[in-house]
Amino acid sequence: MKRRDFVKGAIAATAAIGFSGCTREMIEGKKNVNISRRKKVKLKLATSWPANFPIMGTGVDRFAEKVKAMSGGSLEIKVYPKNILVPALAVFDATSSGQIDAFHSGPYYWKGKNPAFALFSGLPLGMVASELSCWMNYGGGYDLWRELYAKFNLYPFVGGNTGVQMGGWFRKPIESLADLHGLKMRIPGLGGEVMAKLGVNPILLPAGEIYTSLERGTIDATEWVGPALDIRMGFYKVARYYYTGWHEPGSILELTFNKARFESLSEEHKAILHYAAEAMTAEMYHEFMHENAIALEKLKEVQVDIRDFPPEIIEAAKTALAQVVEEQSGESSDFKRVFESMERYYRTIKPWSDISEAKYLAIR
Structure with missing residues (x-):
């Protein structure tokens, strides 16, 4: 045997012995060492909800757990309920300034900063949750949202959707448009x-x-969300009439990060946050659907009177909405741009919605 061939054979044999001695436990150990040595990142996230608030609050807690698991523990999010780090409606400013890293809330709370922000929660008598999701991802919604939020050093994700919300609880029945005149009602946004x-x-x-305000007659009516959360508030005890909804057909919730902080993260961590947010959005919407169905049966047991608003009120609401949009568009070019984007996409998707889900729901 030539010396060169002997050397090659010896090297190959040594390599074989080395790999045969590299057990699965050793390989897994090396993986764990790599994970443990990876730089750990911790983010502070404040919400606008109380601790353990059903669906919205608990959904954020599960989001944080998923992020930690998906990152192998290298990315941790500490969730702070309202008023722990900052007040419920101070989360926008606190994240913008970098006091905290992220927040979970609703875009329509910030309409005072820019009227267009209310539209990112949805539009009365507008698109439902699935249609809004399509607009965000394929119709330019995300581009507009992130462009406008960037002016406040923020980077938003959709962070859930309530689905269609109910029209509210009323102490007296609403049988005509005249019954609304002078009515005191807790109702925010557009x-x-x-x-x-x-x-x-x-x-x-x-x-x-x-x-308490409803019980004492300080207000005559209130809207909240839907059966799952409304039943916990006990409104059925002081307001018997519960109306179906039109004002929030698919309200988007937001998971928003400080833009500079988000951009400082690794591409791996950015991707994890992206897909964890999408998972939270789907889970939250489905949980609302499930819990609303269960709560609706309980409300029927306590003989809540569930009604539709009279047709004249719905028609008047459509006219009023057009007036509100015209006024807001005249005052804010951002509002006009966002509304026109929504309207274009609505015209695109409505024909399919009408011959698919709408037709099916009408005949099933």
Whole structure:
């Protein structure tokens, strides 16, 4: 045997012995060492909800757990309920300034900063949850949202959807448009502005004051979300009439990061946040659907009177909405741009929605 061939054979044999001695436990150990040595990142996220708040609050907690698991523990999110780090409606400013890294809330709370922000929660009598998701991802919604939020050093994701919300709880039945005149109702956002055109006096109240105000007659009506959350508030005890909804057909919730902080993350961590947010959005929507169905049966047991608004009110609401949109568009070019984008996509997707789900739901 030539010396060169002997050397090659010896090297090959040594390599074989080396690989045969590299057990699965050793390989797994090396993986764990790599994970443990990876730089760990911790983010502070504040919500606008109380601790353990059903669906919305608990959904964020599960999101944080998923992020930690998907990252092998290298990315941790500490969730702070409202008023722990910052007040419920101060999360936008706190994240913008970098005081915290992220927040979970609703875009329509920030309409005072830019009227267009209300539209990213959805539009009264507009697109439902699935259609809004399509607009966000394929119709330019995300591009507009992120462009406008970037001016505040923010980077948003859709962070859930409530689905169609109910129209509210009323102490007395609403049988005509005249019954709305002078009515004091807790209702925020664009829905409140439309109701104002119909003669309602919209009132903003924190969650903790709504039941007492309704019980004492300080307000005559209130909207909240849907059966799953409304039944926990006990509104059925002081307001018997529960109306189906039109003002929030698919309200988007947001998971928004400080833009500079988000961009400083690794591509791996950015991807994890992206897909964990999508998972949370789907889970939250499905949980709302499930829990609303269960709660609706309980409300029927306590003989809640569930009604539709009279047709004249719905028609008047459509007219009022057009007036609100025209006024807001005249005052804000951003509002006009976002609304026109929504409207274009609505015209694109409505024909399919009408001959698919709408037809099926009508005949099933």
